[in-house]
Structures are given as structure tokens and as C-alpha cells.
Amino acid sequence: MIGIDLGTTNSLICVFEDGAPRLLTNALGHLLTPSVVSLDGDKVLVGEAARDRQTTHPKDTAAAFKRAMGTDTTFQLGRKKLRAEELSSLVLRKLKDDAEAALGQTIRDVVVSVPAYFNQGQRQATIAACAMAGLNAVRLVNEPTAAALAYGLQDRDGESQFLVFDLGGGTFDVTVLEHFDGVMEVKASSGDAFLGGEDFSEALAKAMADKIGTPWAKLAKDAQHQLRLQADVAKRHLSGKDDFEARLKLDGAHHTLTLTRADFEQACAALIKRLHRPIERCFYDTGLDTDALDRVILVGGATRMPMIRQMVARQFKRLPEMTIDPDHAVALGAAVQAALVAEDRALDDVVMTDVSPFSVGIETATKLKNGTVIGGFFQPIIERNTPLPASRQDSFGTMDDNQTQLRVDIYQGEAPKVSDNVHLGQFLLDVPKGKAGHEGMFVRITYDPSGLIEVEATSITDGKKAGLVIRDNVSNLTEAEIAKRLKQMQAFKMHPREDEENTAFLARIRRLYEMASGDDRHLLQGMLMEFEGALEGQDPAEISRMRGDMGETLDRIDDYYVS
Template identity: 35%
Template sequence: MIVGIDLGTTNSLVSAWTDEGITLIPNEFGEYLTPSVVSFDGKEAIVGKTAKERLITHPDKTASEFKRQMGKDVKYNLGLGRSFTPVELSAIVLRKLIADAEKYLGEKVDSAVISVPAYFDDHQREATRMAGIKAGIKVTQLVNEPSAAALSYHYDNMDQDEKFIVFDFGGGTLDVTLVEAFDNMVEICNISGDNALGGKDFNEIIALDICKSHGINWDKLDNRNKAVLINCGESIKIRLSDSDTTKTVVNVAGDEFEYELDQQRFIDISASVFRRLTIVLKRLMNDASLSTDDIDGVIMVGGSSKMPSVRAYMESLFPGKIMVDPQGDVAICRGAGIVTGINLRKESVKDIVMTDICPFSLGVEVLGDKMAVIIPKNQILPYSKQNKFYTVSNMQKKIEFNVYQGEKLKASSNLKLDTIVLDVPPRPKGEVFANVRFSYDLNGIFDIDIYCPANGAEIHRSRGAQDGIDQDELMNIKLRMDELKQDPREIPEIKYLLEKAQRLYEEGNQMQRQFLEEEIYSFNDLLDRASIIDCKKAAAVFSIRLDRLEKSMFSFDNEAEDLWKQYIEENMENKDPDKV
């Protein structure tokens, strides 16, 4: 049995595709949201609602919000004589969700589609997959959270053709995604986000404001009193969702204080959060080269999107376009579950197609600590592209490729993923080059192929957590990526166009030959450096230009339109490859 899981910072959920369609699975309390909190009572792990209560009563034995630390070298000491990584704590939460699903469905769960923030980097995606492996399941797919939310929304609105933004503001992360949806297509166009911005930040801002209002030194408080204040901040934030003003009595270190907060003051003290939120949205709109008039609506999902101040602020940015998803709390989990239905080829969803994109640029460091991007961000996945890199010193014997992920101009300011060293023959600088091909899949599988024609040296490196992927699925992923790596000149339609261009050149006059020479050179240059997808797009344009030129050439009135096409195809079929 396969399930869909929203592994959240604050809460996690699980769903499955059943005979009734997408089904959300409740926990032992009959609730869909299970707090992403782990606590230890002796050697027993407690997960969820009960563990959340222990954040105050047993703060030294309880951990929360560890999703924010995924992919980092962080340890949580929970008083058992050992420490836990974010991956291990996430695995404990996953095991709890799987147990709930097995109890509800009456079947063993062995696989899952898990959602991740769109802005999760390579390390964080790998960590999420490893958490699934430690939980004892195969992670068949990682799906971006806003993409899952978009799929959930369009599944309920299949008759709508829209260009909308999914504003996914959760407990610990913010993701915003531009989506075009029509018929059975959900196309992810652009992504922006902040992995360290969420509802938790509001809780801490209120806690710090309580301290400031009553002369309390936050830094001198112990973990228990900090937890009390943060929990109080969360309660105040929730109450402000239903009223303009709230009063509460706060007990800190044995002293009682009265604290009052209204919507306007809340917005004032949260100015830094709203500034960061605005930057994320500006980046999305700028990348897409759109204005607010081009957007049909903004779908608000995630727990923090319920806050009136957040909605009011978004309304000021996108007047009249804010759309509240009635299933916003569970939209991501529903989307992950719908993905399982699509993968299982279930009748009502088998024809739905969702494209996703690469959220970060991938490249290598070149002279001067510059980032030479090979795969730009926002490319539809899977994607593959090759670039040439030349030696920069006389008699250079090695080329070192430092692989980075990110958008900074300086390579070293980005996230370093790998270092690969290739041996090359010592010759004058610029004479030797290496072809570097990057191939990337949404699941985080990242193939690096480096080849030096001068000496035949080659290196293949496969990154990403491939463990835990079903072998058949892994084979399908590899086949798709191998297709992307093929020489574009071997694609039948491109091969035909190149032959046609050569034939037209031979038959053309001086002006026509000059035009064709430039066109053929430009097309070949693009074939050397562009992705398969871009090559196919360029081939369509190249074909139109060749057709226009051919129509300008002399022809007999009774000449068949496909005369030369038939001639070329016959000659290509009859060619002896050993004599080419």
C-alpha cells in the first residue's frame, strides 16, 4: 500500500487513494493533524498531541520544528544518553503516521509520496528521503508542497483555466508558486520561498514582545520558561484569528503579567516577517516577468495563511484576488495522496498531468569564483544540459569541478554539492576541454557526466538518495534521464532537418547559401549546448525557416510537395553506416 504524507514543520498528515477517492487518515484522537513533536518517556517515543504538551512539562526530553534543520549537522539531546538527528526524529514521526494508516486501512504500508518545501535544497531532499528509509518505507516520489496544494485545488476545479499563485505559509516554511492549470494539466511555472519563515516566527515575536513589555531578559530565561512564552505566543496568535484584541495572563518564573495585543500592534511588531514575505513574492513575480494584473487569484494554504493580518496584507498586494482554499490545512496532504492515485493509474486521475520545475540553479565554479550555471532554476524536470569547459593554464594536467547549487554570483556563496577532478593531457591553455553534462530529476537524483575528448577520460557521478526508491521506478527514472542525455542530432526530426538543410544548401543560389550557412551554424551551435527540450523547440523554428526558404526556390508547377522529403528519407534508410 502506498500513502501520501505531508511531513510538516508544525503538523504532519497522511492520506491514501482508496475506492472512495482521496482519503485523509485520522490519528488516535480522530484528528487529521498530528503535531510534528517527539518526546521520550524513558525509552518510549511519544509522538503528536501528547508530545506537544510535554514541550512545557519536559522541554529537555522533547523536540519540535526539527524539519527546519533537515540536511544540517544538528543534534538534539533528549536525555537518553544519546542524541538524535533531524532525520531520525522525522523518521519517528513518519513511523507514527504509517502506523495510523495501517490501522485505518487494514493494510501494510510499504511506500509513500512525501511532500517537501519547494525551496528545499539537494541536502534537505536527500535527508527527507533518508527519513523515509529509516522509517522502513520506500519513498517513491518527493513532491513540492505548493505543487501538491495546486494539484489538490485543481482536482476540485477541473473546469477552470487559471493562472494563480499558491501561497503556502506553514508553521516553519514559506513557499510561493506560480501555476497554470487547464483541463487535466497542472503546470508549475515559477517557484520562490524561504525555508526559515513561518508561523513559528510570529510565536517568537509575541514572546519577545511580552518580555520587552515587562522588562524580562529573554536570554536569561531557562528552556522551560522560554517554552511557556512561545506556547503563550502561539495561543495569542490563534486568538487573534477570531478577534481584534486579546488579553491574557502570563506566568513567567513564578510572576504573573497581563499582556494585551491588538491586530495593529501585532502587524507593527511583525514588520520584519512581512518584509521577508514581500521579498519572496517580489522574487516570484520578477522571475515570471508578470504584473499583478496577470494573476487570476492567490490560493492561501497552510496554517499561517488563516491569520487575518496575513490575509489583509496579501489583499493589499493582490487586491480582490485572495482565494481561501476551504481545505487549506490538508491541501498538501490531499495533493500528495492524489499523486499516489496518478501513479497507480486510478481511473478518475490517471490522465492528470503535473509538471514541476527545478527550484535552484546548478552549476560549477570557474576562474574568479564565478558560478557558471548549467541548469538554470525554473526549468521543467527532468532536465539535462551539457556545457564545455576549457583549461586555463599551460600544461594543465587536471580540471577541478566544484559543483554548486544556488543563485549567488560568487560560486563559493552557494551550496557546495560535490568536487570532481578530471585528468587531462598537458597542452597549451585553451586547447583541451571537457564536456560537463548535468541531468536532474525532481526526486533529487542528480547525474553528473564529464568527458574529455582529448584523452577519452570520463567520470560519471550519481548524486541523491537513490536508496528506498522502488527498483522499477528507479529504472524508469534512469531511462528518462538517459533519453535526455542523447545526442540531439540522433533525434529523427532533427536528423531529418539537418539533412534537409544540407540538401537546400547544395541546391541553393549564392544568397540562399549565405542564409543557410548562418542558419545551419546557429542551429548546430545550439545543439552542442542546449537541453533536449530546447533543441526540439529550436528545431520547430528551424523547420519553419527552411520551409520558407524552400518555397522561395524554383519548383515545377506539377512538383509534389514532399518530393525532397521522400528522397531524403529513402537515402537515409539506404545509407551504409560504415561508409558514412
């Protein structure tokens, strides 16, 4: 069994042997295999050969497709359209071939790393990509957890509380862990599945377009692609030097630009701000402050940027560690996890625990005094960062007299409205007729460390059961479908919720809901329901009064959680 780091920019393979992980080289003798696929006629190119064709054959080449895992997005390569899972499977097949050549044996079982903030659909898409490559993904391991395993193996007997700051090519994860007596316990994870080194390159590319005097939006796709490639080169140079001279040809015109590290940092200021929110959420969930940390570890190639190291040093008031190459740590840890799954005797004294990266729950509704039903609310049953395995239960009642069925819609996410979370599945439960609220069900959700989610509903009165096991991929709305629904909604008469003040107030409640958990979440959910009800009533005076009454409570919650 081998470990694989399936990265946005580069991928690696690693094997655990003789008590330690060992990285394997590809056919070119390199450890890093670019996660790039290109079509040359009927021939598929993967890795460095494909990367070299990004400039010469951009329409036949795809990169950074990891971000589209679990979606219906397709990539056009020549005359073919491929999904992210299919492109990833080609990278995985290349890694499989390289591993078999290096080890002289057939490879079937693997442990593959995924961003901690990948949802269930993205994780299932990764498993599907493995299957298409002829591999059996026996376990998915969160990338910062894998990195922690690589570092923990160096210091098995030590005790420490540390944070892994993982900024890769396309994703950002932050995880707080505790290490004691060979046990590696994840306390909390958070992140942003759409923030990574690629975004920093694009920010610099847009700054370069401004210097040229052509707005980014007015550049042709080919020109934007050329600027991104040049910006990626400049990004790497500016990590070691204070300035860089870029020479490029766009639309037949030659340009020479001088870029400074200050230019780069200014272009990326908004991205640096986005890094703070997952960190704040992680510390809120653990109840710790930065002084409680013994170590801060940097993982991912994008952490080589000086602005990232400086930001981390300021945030945590200590110099971060990079004793393991940030490009290698995840793959090394994936191999350690593979050895743990295979029960390698060299790791008898090593134990790894993990947490749920997202909350899992069901859709609920409430009935107002006037009989209006307000639905679409998310009720978590297993909250984010709950140690796994976990099993939790909650009870729910009927809303109408003589109701004979209850629909259970399962969602994953942190938003208070289910429309903003990921739908995992649904089923129906038959219940006896009775007065509203007198009949109901218990809903139990069980979450396995391997990512398996089992949902079971039991009728409170007669004990009838129904349920499902979440295994299949999640179908997501395409951008076209979302745009169509938005257009339909906009055709309705103007509503008070469209008022800027009300929209901002709703957004504030939802933001705090995503930050909070437990009793605070129940309080905020209730406030959201009440305010939604006031908006439905369309009484400006009542809406204004409620904003004032709730504002003080929101101020207190905001100050407590964010300060």
C-alpha cells in the same frame, strides 16, 4: 501508496481511493498529528501526547525540527541526542502505524511533501527519514505543487493561471502555475526555508518580553520557551479577536499582559517584509505581473492570520481563496501525486509538471592579467525554475599550460560565490596536456523530476568521461566550524573589501545576481569578477572609479527587475 504531509507543526496522511483523496485519522480520531517527539523514560511519545509535554517536560521534548533537516544539528531529549532525520522518522513511523490501522494493510510506498525551497541535502534527509521509518519514498512532491493538485482536481476542465501562497509552521513557498486541459504546469517556485508561523510566534513572544520589561536575550531558555508557548496561544486568539489577555508565570513572578492585534502586527512587520522577496523573484522568473493571475490560493495554517490575508489581498489586488482547509490541501495533493505515480485510471486526464527549485552548476575561476587567480565563482548550468526533466551542457577550459586534470565541484543555489551555496559533490576529469584554454571539457547536468541529479564531464579533445549521480546526503559545516573559519579570516590584515561602501556594493551585485537569470546573470557575474579583482589590487582610486562606472548599470538593472 499513500500521501504524507510531513509538516513543521503538524503532519497528515491521505489515501487516494474511488477517484478522490481521503484524509486518514490518527489513533485519537484526529486528522492532524503534531510533529512533536518526547521521551518519557524509555518510551517515545509522538503527536499530541508529546505536544502536551512541551510545557511540563521541555528538556525531553523536541518540536519544529523539520527546519534542521539536512544539517548536523542535534536535539537533546533527556540523555539522548537525535538528529532531525531521526525525529522525523519517529513522526513518520507514527503516521505509518495510523495508516495501517485505518486501511488494514501494510504500508510501504509513500509520496512525501517537502517545501519547494528545500535544497538537495534537505530532500535527501527526508528520504533518509522515510527509510528509518520503514517507508519507501517513491517521490517527493513540492508542497505548493501538491496543494495545486488538490485544487486542480476540483476543476479539471478549467483553464487558469494562479499562485499558491504557502505559509506553514516553519517554511514559506510561493509557486505560480498554469492549469489547462488537465495539465498542471509549474511556471516558477521560490520561498524561504526559515520563515513560517513559528517565527511569527517568536516575534510576538519577544514583544511580550518587552512588555514585561525583561529583554529577550536576558531571559533563561526555560522562560523563553514558556513565552513562545504562550505567544502561540495568543497568536491563534488574535487571528479571530482584536485583543487577548495573557497570564503567565516567569521566574516565580506572575504577569498579566493585554495584547492587541496591532501589537502583533507591529511585532511581525519585518517578517511581512521578508515574504515579499520570494514573490518578486517568482514573478521575475515567469515574466508575469499580478494582473495575469486568475486566482490566488492560500495554503498552510499560518495563512489564517489576518495580517497575512490582508498582505496577500493588497499585493495581488484580489481576495485569496481558501476553499480547501489550508491545513489539509498539501496532504490531499500528496495523495493525488501518489495516485499519479501509481497510474490510477481515475487520473488518466491529469498531467503534472514541475521545475528545478534551485540553480545547479559548478565552481569556476578566472585569471587576472597579473596572473592572480580568483576562484570560487558559481556558474549555473541548469537555472532555477527550469521545467523538469532537464538536461543542459556548457563548456569550460583549462587555466594553466600542460594541465592534466580538471576538478568538477557541483553546487546548488543562487549566490554568485559557491561558498554561499550548497555543495553537492565533486570528481576529477583527466585531460591531455596542452596550452591553457586549448584543452577543456563539456559538463552536462541532467535533472530528473524525482530529484535525481546526474553530472557528466567529457574531455573535448579525447572524449574521456567522468561523472557522478547525486544521491547521498550533503554534509554541512557546523556553526562551530563556520565560526572557526571566520576567526581565522579576521586575523588577516585589514583589506579594502572590509570598507563598508565596498561591502555594500558587493552585496548589491550579489542580490541582483540572485534575482536575475540568463544573460543578465552573465553580466553581473563579470562585474563581480572585475570588482573582486579591483579589491585584490588594493588601489583605492581604481576601486572608486569602478564603483562609479558600474553603479549606473546596477541602477538600471535594479529598476528593471524590482520596480
